[in-house]
Amino acid sequence: MTLSTHSGNSVKLSEAGTVTRRLSLAGTAAVLVIAFFVFLLCKWEAVALAANPASTAVAENRKTASVLIVTGIDHPAHNWRQTAPVLAEMLRKDTRLDVRIVEDPHFLDSSALRRYDVVVLHFMDWEQPAPGPKARANLQKCVKDGRGLFVVHFACGAFQDWTEFKNLAGRVWDPKARAHDPRGPFRVNITDMLHPITKGLKSFEIEDELYTCLTGNRPVDMLATARSKVDGKDYPMAFAFGYGKGRVFHSALGHDVKAISNPGAAELFRRGCAWAAGMTPVPQKTKTEQVNRKITK
Numbered sequence: 001m002t003l004s005t006h007s008g009n010s011v012k013l014s015e016a017g018t019v020t021r022r023l024s025l026a027g028t029a030a031v032l033v034i035a036f037f038v039f040l041l042c043k044w045e046a047v048a049l050a051a052n053p054a055s056t057a058v059a060e061n062r063k064t065a066s067v068l069i070v071t072g073i074d075h076p077a078h079n080w081r082q083t084a085p086v087l088a089e090m091l092r093k094d095t096r097l098d099v100r101i102v103e104d105p106h107f108l109d110s111s112a113l114r115r116y117d118v119v120v121l122h123f124m125d126w127e128q129p130a131p132g133p134k135a136r137a138n139l140q141k142c143v144k145d146g147r148g149l150f151v152v153h154f155a156c157g158a159f160q161d162w163t164e165f166k167n168l169a170g171r172v173w174d175p176k177a178r179a180h181d182p183r184g185p186f187r188v189n190i191t192d193m194l195h196p197i198t199k200g201l202k203s204f205e206i207e208d209e210l211y212t213c214l215t216g217n218r219p220v221d222m223l224a225t226a227r228s229k230v231d232g233k234d235y236p237m238a239f240a241f242g243y244g245k246g247r248v249f250h251s252a253l254g255h256d257v258k259a260i261s262n263p264g265a266a267e268l269f270r271r272g273c274a275w276a277a278g279m280t281p282v283p284q285k286t287k288t289e290q291v292n293r294k295i296t297k
Contacts (some may be wrong), residue, residue, distance in 0.1 A: 042136055064096050065117040065148075065277035072103040074128045078154055078255065086257045087152065090266040091120075091273055094283060105158075108135035117277045118148035121155035121169075130159045140168060144244030151268075153254035156214060170241055170250050171214035175232025178230075181210040183255065186226050188237050188264060197240060197249065197271045197281050198223045204264025211235060211252040224251075224268065238268055240275065247276045 071084040088099045100116075105123050108131045113119065119142065125131070136159065143149045149168070157173035159165040166172045188204045203224075210226050212235050224238040238251040249272030253265045260266065271281035 007251050015148045015228075028070075035274040064098055065274065066115065067091060067097050067118045067120060067150075067273060067277070068107075068113070068116040069099065069101045069120040069122050070105055070107060071101060071122040072105055073126060073128060074122075075154055075157075078124070080122065082257050083254065083260055087122060087254070087269070090260060091270055093266070094270045096272055096275075096279060096283060097270070097273060105131050105133065108139050109170060111138070113142055114136055114147075115281070116147065118150055118151060118273055119143075120150040120273070121158060122152045124154045124157040125159070130161065136162055136164070140164065143168065143246035143248065145246035146278075146279065148273070149243070149248045150269075150273050150276050151248070151250040153209075153211075153252060156211075156250070156252065166216050167218055168217075168243060168248065169216075170218050170220050170239055170248060171236060173213050174215040175213075177213040177215065179209075179211070179213045181228050181230050182214065183207070183209050184229075186210050188224050188226050188231065188253070188268075189234075190224050192223050195221055195223055195240065196297045197238075197268070197275045200282070201267065201271070204262070205261060206251055206253065206262045206265055208253055208262070208265070209255040209260035214252060220250075238272065240272065247278070249255055249273065249276045 001179045069084055069088055071080045084101050084103075088101055091097050091099045107113070108119075115125065122201065139149075151169045154173070156169060156171060157175075160173075160175075178245065185205060185207045187203060187205055190198050190201055192198050210228055212228055212231070212233070214236055217243065220236075220239040220241040222236060222239045224236075225234040226237050227234050235252075237253055238249070239245065240249045242248075251265075251272060253262075253268070254260045260269070274283075275281045
C-alpha cells in the first residue's frame with residue numbers, strides 16, 4: 001500500500017510537471033509570435049518611410065536652421081535685387097530660420113554649401129551658362145544626404161541642360177508650353193489638409209503669375225493648386241517630396257515683391273522652408289506665450 005501510495009504521488013507530480021512545461025512552452029510561443037509581429041510591423045514602417053519620406057511626420061525637430069538664398073541672375077522680368085531681400089525678410093519672420101543671401105549661383109560649387117540646412121534656389125540662368133557639373137553634383141549630394149531644397153518661382157527654369165534637375169525639383173519649366181496666365185489675381189487652393197506644411201493653412205487670394213508651364217511626372221505631395229482663367233485647368237502652385245534623405249519644397253508663386261509679401265504665400269513659404277529643414281512647419285508656442293495668450297483672451 002505504501003508503494004502504491006508513493007507511486008500515485010509520483011504520477012500526480014509528473015502530471016503537474018507536464019502541465020507546467022506545457023504552460024511554459026505556450027508562454028514562450030506566445031512571446032515569440034508577438035515579437036515576430038512587432039518585427040514585421042517595424043519592417044513595414046521602415047519600408048513605408050523609405051518609399052515616401054515626404055508624406056510622413058517630421059522626423060526631427062531642430063531648434064534653428066541655416067538657410068541660404070542663392071540668387072544673382074534671372075529673366076529680365078524678374079527683379080531679383082528687389083525680390084531676394086523681401087523673400088529673406090518673409091522667411092525670417094519664423095525666428096528659427098537664420099537666412100542669408102548669396103548673389104552668385106556659382107556658390108553652389110563651394111563645399112561651404114554643406115554648412116546650410118536649406119538651399120533656396122531663387123535664380124534662373126537666363127542667356128548665361130548654368131553652374132556646371134561640380135555645382136550640380138554638390139547640390140544633388142547635399143539634398144541626398146539630408147539637407148533641404150526650396151525652389152521658388154522661375155528657379156524651375158534653371159539648369160535646362162541638366163536632366164536630373166527635373167527629378168530634383170519635381171517639376172521644371174517647359175519652354176514649349178504656355179508660360180502663364182496674364183499677371184493678375186487668382187485663388188490658391190490648398191489641396192492637402194493633412195500634410196505638415198499645409199495643415200491648418202487656408203486657401204488664399206493672390207496677385208501673381210499663374211504658372212502653366214511646369215512639366216514632370218515624379219510622384220509628389222501636391223499641396224496647392226490654382227485654376228487658370230485662360231483654359232480652366234488646375235495647375236500646381238506648391239508641392240513637396242523626399243529626395244534621398246533630404247526634402248524638397250517647390251512653389252511656383254513669387255513673381256515679384258507684392259506676390260512674395262502676400263500673407264498667404266509668405267506663410268506657405270515659411271512653412272515649406274522649415275519643413276525642408278526637418279523642423280515642425282509651424283513654430284511651437286512656449287508655455288509663456290500660451291499663458292499670455294490665455295490672459296489676453
